[in-house]
Amino acid sequence: MQNLVGKYLVIVFAMMTTKINGIREVGIGVILDMDSNVGKSCRVSILMALEEFYGAPYNNFTTIIHPHFHDSKSSNFEAASVEVGIGVILDMDSNVGKSCRVSILMALEEFYGAPYNNFTTIIHPHFHDSKSSNFEAASVGYAWIITDVLTGLLHYLDRQDIDSMQGVIGVKPYIPPSDQLNKFEKKWRKRFYKEYPEMDRAQLDMFGIWYYDSIFAIATALQRVEAELSATLNRPMEALPDLASIETSQLRSRILPKIQNIRLKGLGGDFHVINGQLQTSPYQIVNVFGNGEKQVGLWNSMNKGLSNQTSQTHKLDYTTNIYDLGTIIWPGDTPKIPKVHEIPYCDENMQLRVGVPANSGFVEFIEVYKDHKTNEIHASGLCMDILYAVLDALPCRVNYKLFLYETHDDKRSRDYNEFVYQVFNGTYDMVIGDVTILSNRSNYVDFTLPYSQSGVAILVPLKADKRKNAWIFMEPLETKLWITIGAFFIYTGFVVWVIEHRGNKEFRGPPNQQVGMIFWFSFSTLVFAHIQKLQPAFRTINELITRGDYIGYQSGSFVEGLLKDMSVQSDRLKKYINFFEYAQALSNGSQNGGVSAIVDEVPYLKMLQAKNCSKYFMLDPIYKTAGFGFALPKGSPLVAEFSKAILKVVEGPLTNLTNKWIGDGVDCSEQDSELQDFDKLTLASFKGLFFIAGLSSTYALVVFIFMFLYENKDILMSESSMHEKLTAIIRNFDEDKNKKPAVLETMDDSHVQVEVVDDNQAHDEENITQAPPLSPRTSIDHQGVPLSHDSPVRS
Numbered sequence: 001m002q003n004l005v006g007k008y009l010v011i012v013f014a015m016m017t018t019k020i021n022g023i024r025e026v027g028i029g030v031i032l033d034m035d036s037n038v039g040k041s042c043r044v045s046i047l048m049a050l051e052e053f054y055g056a057p058y059n060n061f062t063t064i065i066h067p068h069f070h071d072s073k074s075s076n077f078e079a080a081s082v083e084v085g086i087g088v089i090l091d092m093d094s095n096v097g098k099s100c101r102v103s104i105l106m107a108l109e110e111f112y113g114a115p116y117n118n119f120t121t122i123i124h125p126h127f128h129d130s131k132s133s134n135f136e137a138a139s140v141g142y143a144w145i146i147t148d149v150l151t152g153l154l155h156y157l158d159r160q161d162i163d164s165m166q167g168v169i170g171v172k173p174y175i176p177p178s179d180q181l182n183k184f185e186k187k188w189r190k191r192f193y194k195e196y197p198e199m200d201r202a203q204l205d206m207f208g209i210w211y212y213d214s215i216f217a218i219a220t221a222l223q224r225v226e227a228e229l230s231a232t233l234n235r236p237m238e239a240l241p242d243l244a245s246i247e248t249s250q251l252r253s254r255i256l257p258k259i260q261n262i263r264l265k266g267l268g269g270d271f272h273v274i275n276g277q278l279q280t281s282p283y284q285i286v287n288v289f290g291n292g293e294k295q296v297g298l299w300n301s302m303n304k305g306l307s308n309q310t311s312q313t314h315k316l317d318y319t320t321n322i323y324d325l326g327t328i329i330w331p332g333d334t335p336k337i338p339k340v341h342e343i344p345y346c347d348e349n350m351q352l353r354v355g356v357p358a359n360s361g362f363v364e365f366i367e368v369y370k371d372h373k374t375n376e377i378h379a380s381g382l383c384m385d386i387l388y389a390v391l392d393a394l395p396c397r398v399n400y401k402l403f404l405y406e407t408h409d410d411k412r413s414r415d416y417n418e419f420v421y422q423v424f425n426g427t428y429d430m431v432i433g434d435v436t437i438l439s440n441r442s443n444y445v446d447f448t449l450p451y452s453q454s455g456v457a458i459l460v461p462l463k464a465d466k467r468k469n470a471w472i473f474m475e476p477l478e479t480k481l482w483i484t485i486g487a488f489f490i491y492t493g494f495v496v497w498v499i500e501h502r503g504n505k506e507f508r509g510p511p512n513q514q515v516g517m518i519f520w521f522s523f524s525t526l527v528f529a530h531i532q533k534l535q536p537a538f539r540t541i542n543e544l545i546t547r548g549d550y551i552g553y554q555s556g557s558f559v560e561g562l563l564k565d566m567s568v569q570s571d572r573l574k575k576y577i578n579f580f581e582y583a584q585a586l587s588n589g590s591q592n593g594g595v596s597a598i599v600d601e602v603p604y605l606k607m608l609q610a611k612n613c614s615k616y617f618m619l620d621p622i623y624k625t626a627g628f629g630f631a632l633p634k635g636s637p638l639v640a641e642f643s644k645a646i647l648k649v650v651e652g653p654l655t656n657l658t659n660k661w662i663g664d665g666v667d668c669s670e671q672d673s674e675l676q677d678f679d680k681l682t683l684a685s686f687k688g689l690f691f692i693a694g695l696s697s698t699y700a701l702v703v704f705i706f707m708f709l710y711e712n713k714d715i716l717m718s719e720s721s722m723h724e725k726l727t728a729i730i731r732n733f734d735e736d737k738n739k740k741p742a743v744l745e746t747m748d749d750s751h752v753q754v755e756v757v758d759d760n761q762a763h764d765e766e767n768i769t770q771a772p773p774l775s776p777r778t779s780i781d782h783q784g785v786p787l788s789h790d791s792p793v794r795s
Helices: 037-054 095-112 159-164 179-195 206-233 248-260 382-393 416-424 479-500 511-523 541-547 559-565 579-588 602-611 638-651 654-662 669-674 683-711 722-734 761-770
Strands: 010-020 023-032 063-071 082-090 121-129 169-173 262-266 269-274 283-289 292-300 305-307 352-357 367-371 376-380 400-405 445-447 456-464 534-536 551-554 573-576 597-601 616-618 631-633 742-747 752-757 778-780 786-788
Touching (some): 037 179, 037 206, 063 206, 206 248, 206 262, 206 269, 248 262, 352 416, 367 400, 376 382, 376 400, 382 638, 416 445, 416 631, 456 579, 479 683, 551 579, 559 573, 559 597, 573 579, 579 597, 638 654, 683 722
Parallel strands (some): 023 063, 082 121, 352 400, 551 573, 551 597
Antiparallel strands (some): 010 023, 292 305, 445 631, 456 534, 456 597, 742 752, 778 786
């Protein structure tokens, strides 16, 4: 395979023109590796393309293309470049080593071209044999994908190479079959063996087809230039001036745009060049199997999907069903798809370098210590227990070794940005601990799913409410609300008095007693708000900033930058390294060398609060974060596997692990019911309630009034004056409707005297005596119902 490809083809437009036997020849330089199979194949295709385009003897063409072939190994084309050597270690005896060597050579040749496209400095690979015997490309669990260059050359491989590549997936441009292509292939094979009789194998490949079409495109472009010149000069082609007299730059300026934007029907189908770029045809996905390859499907740039069709058009039906495609036989002669985690972390010989942070004082999360006898690093804490649980949940065994990360300039400082960066620069394969997932860190590493609560919050001390104000009970409600409540209570008491006055002796008696009953009934229903004894010292971060109080944060945390972004002055910030310092600072307060609040991530504050639910209160988060996670290199296959394992841990043992390190008292939710909420309730909060209460009372009052008036309709319909009617109505309302006294009635022409035999007789007689006389036509019975003179007297 060493000379399989070589420097396969470069066409140089030298634009040299000569005239031989009346035929003008435009010379172009073609650089090929004359010893490679591709170089030989392309040379034959180029010659046949010219012969078939022009015919013999040139079919009256006056201008033709003449190729000048040069071997790429000639020193004339390599001496002008400076080579920068790089070492490449491969197992040169293994099939994988050979394939990789070919791919490297192809990449360099496609990048630089030949003769290096005016590059003065190039990379030159120096291959070294590793004599490795442990690298097994075709083993079960491996997946190999090769690009179009190598896939297009599979037919040149011998049986041994094909056997070593069983199960490999390859992609190459799809060349649709046609009668024209079949006929050309037969002629091409005959011509190839004529030119190279020593070759025992020859097959027309995509390179030969492309270069055949490329020469046709160049010849077509030249022909179009001639036609344009003839039209410009208004002279026949044979009478045109010699092209040798035309400046090379002028000819290039005419022909290059034609070549860079041309379209024709070629051997390989639609040959379409736009702005110098050959438009991609559908790609064929093949699987190396048996003695060669078999098709899996086709990929098209237009529909961005896979198809099992072999249509010559670009419009292929897209499918998402894997069973609509050809079956892939993977390395190891198995249809089982290799798993990503098997490359290479499940290899028992592999070992992950896991970085852990130096001690910070938050030992419940992670505590690291070094065994001075063995120099081994050991760690414990919630983060380590979660790592152990995640490793147990993985589908394979992953070996690891802990490495301590610490800064030497300041042992109290922990810059976690630098800690995470150690994964990016290759110092560690992974870092664990209380590492927060942040967007700026994700530019360098990939994080797993989080395994902790997220967010940055404020922890403030609780203070006792020692006020002994007699009117403190009024604080929960605003003044307008209190006034409205009082008015509604009086109104409700009045409605109850109106309804109960005639039938309930508790609502009867002297006027002062009845007024007192109205107020007593109303305010006896008032329930006073219960004022709690505890309250947070502060409610918002802005309150702390405005007061200029000191705020604490964790040393080395990103929270410092967050607080500065929130306009907290640097001299108002204090950093601490453990829970003890947090607690001491909160106890002292800002006035005594401490702080008024601690701002940190929720997991830390939860742990501190859990130890002292009666001392501290955590306010709502002021900043959202993703939580703690493991950091791995970009593109690591372990990210997905670790994330899936974390989900299993979160749904399973995470609660027990948290209780182990933080304690069962982590939930301080009962604390909320003991705290005073100083947000006063407003009138707007109870508009609906007042509307319902007022409507109910008013409805009851209206119904009572209508019923009472209906009972006294004879008075209302009498011919007495309005004053007499109103006086009679009031007397009836004030009378006890449950009383059944003995009544003696006498009647004359002017009035009715009612004698009531009971304890209140004198009082009633006095009221009747003082009442104005009724009209001559009206009298009143003992119930106060007006009677006409024609009505019978009740006995």
